[in-house]
Structures are given as structure tokens and as C-alpha cells.
Amino acid sequence: MSVSVLLARKIDTIAPELKDVLWTMLEEIERNREEAVTKVEFNELKEIVRDLGLAQQRTEKRVEELAEAQKELAEAQNRTEQRVEELAGAQKELAEAQKRTEQKIEELIEAQKRTEEEIAKLSRGLNNTRSQVGGLARSVAYALENEAYRKLPTYLNTRHDLRLEERFIRQELGGEEMNIFAKAVRNGGEEVMLVGETVLRLDDISKFAQLEKNVKIVKEHYQLPVVPILVTHFARPNLLEYARNEGIIVVQSFDWD
Structure with a gap:
């Protein structure tokens, strides 16, 4: 029990029978005080423990949540x-x-090269064929012209009363080549100019164009x-x-035989 010096001196001055009672009372008071303090502290401790328990529960819950989140x-x-x-x-x-696509592209490129080479060969062959056909067409056209030079004089004299004063020739006039060109006389004595063209087939009206141009020049x-x-097969x-209406004499090769 904690008692001040002054209080102890005062108690010593009291009668012995009272002094014992007073000390007893002071001890009881001190004991009660200590017990009261202990209960308060105990209650505080219980509150702290409870808070710690709740905190522990929250921590464990958080740990579980973290564990679940980790999972x-x-x-x-x-x-x-x-x-x-x-x-x-x-x-x-x-x-x-x-990789397969690139390989396929390479194959296509190679195939394209081969195709282009084949096309080039075919093109050269076609050009040769065209040249041959063109040469053949010119040969046939020249053959028709040459035959016309031989057969036309008699045919024109017999069928159209036209007598040549000179043989047929190829003539260039005004920058245009004329396949059939000659001077002739009608039976009445009138001089005329014969101007002609040869075509293998008269199957389009545009084939009169050159003849009409040549007539204008002459x-x-x-x-x-x-x-x-116009001579044709x-x-x-x-x-x-159309030719009859335009005054054009059309001679088909089978007519002069």
C-alpha cells in the first residue's frame, strides 16, 4: 500500500486503538482500488483480445480471398x-x-513463264501463218488479176460492147495503185477509160470503196x-x-469461161 509520509505521521499521532482501525480501513480502500483497476484493465484486455480476434478473422478471410485469387x-x-x-x-x-503458298506462287511463276514462252512460240507461228496466208492471198489475187488481163478483153467486147485500144496494165495515179487500167472504145466509137479492182470475194459493200476512189482520181x-x-470469184x-445501180460492171471469174 502506498501512503505518504505526512499521512503516516498524522496516523502515528492517533490513539493506538484508532490507528489500527484507520490502517485497516486504508488497506481495505487500497485493496478495493487495486481490484477495481484490475477489472478495468481486464475488461480493456478482453476488448483488445476481441478486437484482435476480429482482426485475425478478417486477416484469415483476406488470406482466403488472396488464396482464391491466387488460385x-x-x-x-x-x-x-x-x-x-x-x-x-x-x-x-x-x-x-x-511456305506452301510461296512454293505454289513459284510454281505458278514458272508455269506463267512456260505459258508465255508457248504463247511467244504460237505468236511467231501465227505470224508465220499470217505471212503465209497473206502471201497466198496475194498470190491468188495476182493470179486473178493475171487471168482477168487475159479473159476480160473478150468478155467486155462480147458482153458490154467495149473494145480495148491497149492492153490492161497496173497503173499508179494520184498516189493510188489501180489493178486494172486501160483505154477502150464503145461500139459507137466513144472513148472511155476502164478502171478496175480485183477482190477474191465481194461480200461487203466496203470493198467498193477503193474502186470508187480510183474512179474519182481518173x-x-x-x-x-x-x-x-470489179473482178471477183x-x-x-x-x-x-448495188453495183448495177451504181453503173459498176461486176465480173465473176466463172462468167468469162
């Missing part, structure tokens, strides 16, 4: 790794597909009537009708 994170990591593996596999397949150079002639009926 979910681990699962997400596993899924990510699986996805990465899938992407890696897809990338590998894509790389292989790209009229500009000679002060004589002009008789246009075959003529369409509608074009024969």
Missing part, C-alpha cells in the same frame, strides 16, 4: 499458357501454309467517161444489185 490467377495463367501454345501452333501452321486526170469494173446478190 484463379494460376488457372488464368494456365489458360494463358494453353492459349499461347494454341497460338504458337496456329502460327506454325500459318508459317507452313505461307476523172480528175482524164477528160473521158470512166467505166468502173464470188459476189453476193445484194452487192450485185
Whole structure:
């Protein structure tokens, strides 16, 4: 028990029988005080322990939440790794597909080169064929002209009363080549100019264009009537009708035989 010196001196001055009672009272008071303090502290301690328990529960709950989050994170990591593996596999397949595509492109390029080479060969062959056909066409055309030079004089004299004063020639006039050109006389004695063209087939009206151009040129150079002639192996009926209306003599090769 803690008692001040002054209080102790005062108690010593009291009668012995009272002094014992007073000390007893002081001891009881001190004991009660100590017990009261102990209960308060105990209650505070209980409150602290309870708070610590709650904090521990919250900590454990948080730990469980963290554990669950860690578990979910681990699962997400596993899924990510699986996805990465899938992407890696897809990338590998894509790389292989790209490689096959590049190989296919190379094959197509080679095939294109071969095709171009074949086309070039065919083109050269076609050009040769065209040249041969063109040469053959010119040969046939010249053959028709040469035959016309031999057969036309008699045919024109017999069928159209036209007698040549000179033989047929090829003539260039006004920058244009004329396949059939000669001076002739009608039975009445009128001089005329014979101007003609040869075509293998008279199957289009445009084939009169050159003849009409030549007739115009001859009229500009000679002060004589002009008789246009067109020699062919075959003529369409509608074009024969057109020629008659235009005053053009059309001679088919079978006519002079």
C-alpha cells in the first residue's frame, strides 16, 4: 500500500486503538482500488483480445480471398499458357501454309513463264501463218488479176460492147495503185477509160470503196467517161444489185469461161 509520509505521521499521532482501525480501513480502500483497476484493465484486455480476434478473422478471410485469387490467377495463367501454345501452333501452321503458298506462287511463276514462252512460240507461228496466208492471198489475187488481163478483153467486147485500144496494165495515179487500167472504145466509137479492182470475194459493200476512189482520181486526170469494173470469184446478190445501180460492171471469174 502506498501512503505518504505526512499521512503516516498524522496516523502515528492517533490513539493506538484508532490507528489500527484507520490502517485497516486504508488497506481495505487500497485493496478495493487495486481490484477495481484490475477489472478495468481486464475488461480493456478482453476488448483488445476481441478486437484482435476480429482482426485475425478478417486477416484469415483476406488470406482466403488472396488464396482464391491466387488460385484463379494460376488457372488464368494456365489458360494463358494453353492459349499461347494454341497460338504458337496456329502460327506454325500459318508459317507452313505461307511456305506452301510461296512454293505454289513459284510454281505458278514458272508455269506463267512456260505459258508465255508457248504463247511467244504460237505468236511467231501465227505470224508465220499470217505471212503465209497473206502471201497466198496475194498470190491468188495476182493470179486473178493475171487471168482477168487475159479473159476480160473478150468478155467486155462480147458482153458490154467495149473494145480495148491497149492492153490492161497496173497503173499508179494520184498516189493510188489501180489493178486494172486501160483505154477502150464503145461500139459507137466513144472513148472511155476502164478502171478496175480485183477482190477474191465481194461480200461487203466496203470493198467498193477503193474502186470508187480510183474512179474519182481518173476523172480528175482524164477528160473521158470512166467505166468502173470489179473482178471477183464470188459476189453476193445484194452487192450485185448495188453495183448495177451504181453503173459498176461486176465480173465473176466463172462468167468469162
